[in-house]
Amino acid sequence: MADLVVYGVPLSPFVRKVEVVLREKGLEYDFETANIMPMPDWFKEISPARRIPVLRDRRVGTEGRSGTIPDSAAISAYAEHLSETPRLYPDGAFPLGRAIWLEKYADTELAGSVGMGIFRPIMFNIFQGKQPDIDKAKETWTEVLPIHFDYLEGELDEGDHFIGNELSIADIAVGSQLAQLDLIVGPPDSARWPSLVNLLNSLKERSSFRANLSVCEKMLSKVLPQKVALA
Ligand SMILES: N[C@@H](CCC(=O)N[C@@H](CS)C(=O)NCC(=O)O)C(=O)O
Numbered sequence: 092m093a094d095l096v097v098y099g100v101p102l103s104p105f106v107r108k109v110e111v112v113l114r115e116k117g118l119e120y121d122f123e124t125a126n127i128m129p130m131p132d133w134f135k136e137i138s139p140a141r142r143i144p145v146l147r148d149r150r151v152g153t154e155g156r157s158g159t160i161p162d163s164a165a166i167s168a169y170a171e172h173l174s175e176t177p178r179l180y181p182d183g184a185f186p187l188g189r190a191i192w193l194e195k196y197a198d199t200e201l202a203g204s205v206g207m208g209i210f211r212p213i214m215f216n217i218f219q220g221k222q223p224d225i226d227k228a229k230e231t232w233t234e235v236l237p238i239h240f241d242y243l244e245g246e247l248d249e250g251d252h253f254i255g256n257e258l259s260i261a262d263i264a265v266g267s268q269l270a271q272l273d274l275i276v277g278p279p280d281s282a283r284w285p286s287l288v289n290l291l292n293s294l295k296e297r298s299s300f301r302a303n304l305s306v307c308e309k310m311l312s313k314v315l316p317q318k319v320a321l322a
Pocket of ligand 1: 143144162164
């Protein structure tokens, strides 16, 4: 039994982010499924925001809220302190501030568009036995997401990573959301956003991302035999 437990479902981009952080740091964890539709009472008790993921450190507590930390950003910061290498939060005031901003941007602005504008209209409908709302997804894909992609492409500035030449929490947070898009509707247009797609492709080759994505792909193959074409 590992000291750490991640509660959630692999298909959540925030759960993916936490799994990648823990794997990159070589921190072993157990995975316990906590669905959000519907959310069981035992999980509501440990998730005040009613969201996944939540992490438990069994060395701190094994029952109820004891030893638990909700929120992917809080969990990632906790992991950084549990295992200092590899550093995912860069040294230096400005790089650190920028990494935290990009993490926050991915977790809020980008995630909002991916979740509400693509995942929900397609996958929530499918999970409920309804037709996917392709019009809503197309509108997000053509009118909303390009604004995020343009910004992030500019922040990459033709580089392989957001901060220097090293993997950081900024890459992982953005990559977790891009991978969500990739699973459901495919990647952004590589002719228009080459650095962003290059980042996505290089992250997808990492064993940390692969571990989560292979579970997601297997799960999706049962409900979404092929990606939804929006272009
Ligand atoms: N700020 C949270 C966001 C987590 C989040 O929004 N998770 C989604 C799943 S991807 C969720 O639990 N949604 C609950 C719901 O929609 O009822 C984090 O970074 O962990």
